[in-house]
Amino acid sequence: MINTLPELRTVNVTRYVTPLREGGSLPAIAEADDGFLYVLKFRGAGQGPKALIAELIGGEIARKLGFKIPELVFVNLDEAFGRTEPDEEIQDLLKFSVGLNLALHYLSGAITFDPTVTFVEPKLASQIVWLDALLTNVDRTARNTNMLMWHKELWLIDHGAALYFHHSMEKWEEQAVRPFVQIKDHVLLRKAAELEAVDEEFKVLLTPDFIQFVVDLIPDAWLTDRSFETEDEQRQIYAQFLNTRLENSNIFVKEAQNARSSLI
Template sequence: MSAINPPQLRTVNVTRYVTPLREGGSLPAIAEADDGFLYVLKFRGAGQGPKALIAELIGGEIARLLGFKIPELVFVNLDEAFGRTEPDEEIQDLLKFSVGLNLALHYLSGAITFDPTVTYVETKLASQIVWLDALLTNVDRTPRNTNMLMWHKELWLIDHGAALYFHHSMDNWEEQSKRPFVQIKDHVLLKRAADLAEVDNEFKAILTPDRINAIVSIIPDDWLTDRSFETADDQRQVYAQFLNTRVAHSDIFVNEAQHARSSLI
């Protein structure tokens, strides 16, 4: 599918369920793996199913390719015996429906939630993050839910599971790939994003079709469960085509962001 080497994600096995993170509806958890590290584990058995993991994987690896700081993403195996001793019935069901391959982010111990009233973000970085989220149609970078962390005095991006919402109704993906992202008006960094045109040129040069295809190629087959496609690779192709079309027509979402920003300044 691609001439570019795809990202190489490690695969680990869960050894200990530490604690649930109840901030979101998907009920992620801190878990320990057999490499000795702690991870924020995203479960395939949660509300949005594997599609949230696909969005997390694609969004995170595109962000990494563009130079953002992203916690390491790993594939995580969850054994069927793991949840049998869990006393919480809700969590026990979640673990039961998540047996197999899941996704996790390296846990950034001591990180604090980004607060826009406390931390100044430079114009270029703000523009880069706004561009990324407009590309990915990421609805979760608002003042109420910034999905950014400060760790060792640096800004880290987390949680792209709500991005790529086109895949919850893929029958009109071509039309959706060329739509402006009107929700960008709620972006926590929009007011500071004055360099969108410059960032657009830089990021389009990086996000070539081969590089996008390479990222999409690592989506595991058993996450690609949409029965409207004959094969997993057919579904992968739609993700690649959606993103490549969106990059090729980035002026649509850049213009929308610039228009939304003009009403704030």
């Protein structure tokens, strides 16, 4: 497993290549000043900066646990960048996303994971199910797996729909210990036969210090909930939510096991 702390680079967009018209957030392939292509997630789209926060936290927790995750980078978008864009919808998206955004390294040639074609070992399936139950990630279903095959390895992408508690943060304590019933729709649940063993292994890696390090990565500009007096106060809710879920992981593990028993 990977035990290094995450370090995120910051790049600047130099070229908008093409929109990825999947879902409502209109991510795009863009080129940055380091010469690489990225899948750019915009702060001005759909769920706004909260989707970027979920992407950041979910991606870096997944990386800590040893999963293959495209590199995440902070991306600056200049105010003048969208002025020549002919598509009005994209022009508005770029205008409302000026400043700091988030992107994943573009995996050129990757193909969408197909569970009917690619065999996933029970241990790996259990690890991914556990991760998504921790993060309350509703978006790893057969309809939309958010997994890619690249160089014959399984890569996880797109955690922007995770941590949905932050859309009503005043109830975070209640949501932190709530069973994740949506796990019943997880594309890998049927194969997740080693959840208890994975639970013991993964909880050791996700220490409070690591959780704090990850939430401290959230830029101030993304913490826009005015019900909090400071950005740090809002960051601490994320840390407390995740630590509480980890302390009570038996709840979401049992829910996943029960859901799986109805499938086999």
